[in-house]
Amino acid sequence: xxxxxxxxxxxxxGRTAEKALLAEWGGYGGIGxxxxxxxxAPTTDPVxxxxxxxxxxxxxxxxxxxxxxxxRRHRKGRPQSRGYTDAKRQAARLVKKAARRxxxxxxxxxxxxVDRHDxxxxxxxxxxxxxxxxxxxxxxxxxxxAAKRELIExxxxxGRTVVMVRPAYTTMTCxxxxxxxxxxxxxxxxxxxxDSCGFADSRDRNAARVVxxxxxxxxxxVEDVRQSDHLLRVGGSVAV
Numbered sequence: 001x002x003x004x005x006x007x008x009x010x011x012x013x014g015r016t017a018e019k020a021l022l023a024e025w026g027g028y029g030g031i032g033x034x035x036x037x038x039x040x041a042p043t044t045d046p047v048x049x050x051x052x053x054x055x056x057x058x059x060x061x062x063x064x065x066x067x068x069x070x071x072r073r074h075r076k077g078r079p080q081s082r083g084y085t086d087a088k089r090q091a092a093r094l095v096k097k098a099a100r101r102x103x104x105x106x107x108x109x110x111x112x113x114v115d116r117h118d119x120x121x122x123x124x125x126x127x128x129x130x131x132x133x134x135x136x137x138x139x140x141x142x143x144x145x146a147a148k149r150e151l152i153e154x155x156x157x158x159g160r161t162v163v164m165v166r167p168a169y170t171t172m173t174c175x176x177x178x179x180x181x182x183x184x185x186x187x188x189x190x191x192x193x194x195d196s197c198g199f200a201d202s203r204d205r206n207a208a209r210v211v212x213x214x215x216x217x218x219x220x221x222v223e224d225v226r227q228s229d230h231l232l233r234v235g236g237s238v239a240v
Contacts, residue, residue: 124165
């Protein structure tokens with residue numbers, strides 16, 4: 001007769017059984033995270049995506065009103081009036097309000113991801129180049145850098161494995177066969193299609209899967225995987 005093993009958990013008030021199990025056994029596996037603008041953080045699982053909520057855009061009308069008031073009441077070369085000072089404070093409050101909401105969303109998302117995964121593969125993306133593009137305002141509103149820092153810090157505090165994957169070729173590589181497309185995808189191209197195996201998916205979702213595949217193989221770049229798996233190719237494809 002097989003031995004039956006029973007586990008007993010004493011759950012504190014306000015703590016669900018799922019949280020207790022996660023605290024005891026850890027997460028549910030690995031997740032790959034890409035960075036974008038339409039969706040701030042596309043992942044391998046759509047449930048864990050961080051959408052772009054646009055808090056700064058929602059405050060844009062009030063902010064523009066406060067800035068127009070500042071412009072009307074500005075005194076050049078003289079002490080500023082109380083009306084100008086009040087409008088300046090209002091504009092600063094609106095900017096801080098949007099930033100706080102964005103940071104709060106990033107913290108809640110990071111907690112959601114970290115609590116449910118043991119391996120977190122993150123694209124080591126630096127959003128500085130977006131500041132010189134037509135998407136500068138939207139990228140600033142998304143606060144990719146803040147979300148990235150919050151995720152990494154929370155994951156390391158929780159003892160999760162964090163792998164930073166270099167972004168080179170992640171959007172040009174197929175997550176199904178690891179073949180690379182011949183031409184670089186432009187920012188306005190949001191779909192990916194592999195010429196070798198015919199696999200098609202969202203550009204960001206495919207990149208997130210590539211990031212996770214690289215981390216699971218113990219590497220930090222797509223080039224390392226392609227070189228190490230050269231001898232494992234079967235029929236012109238690599239199982240990922």
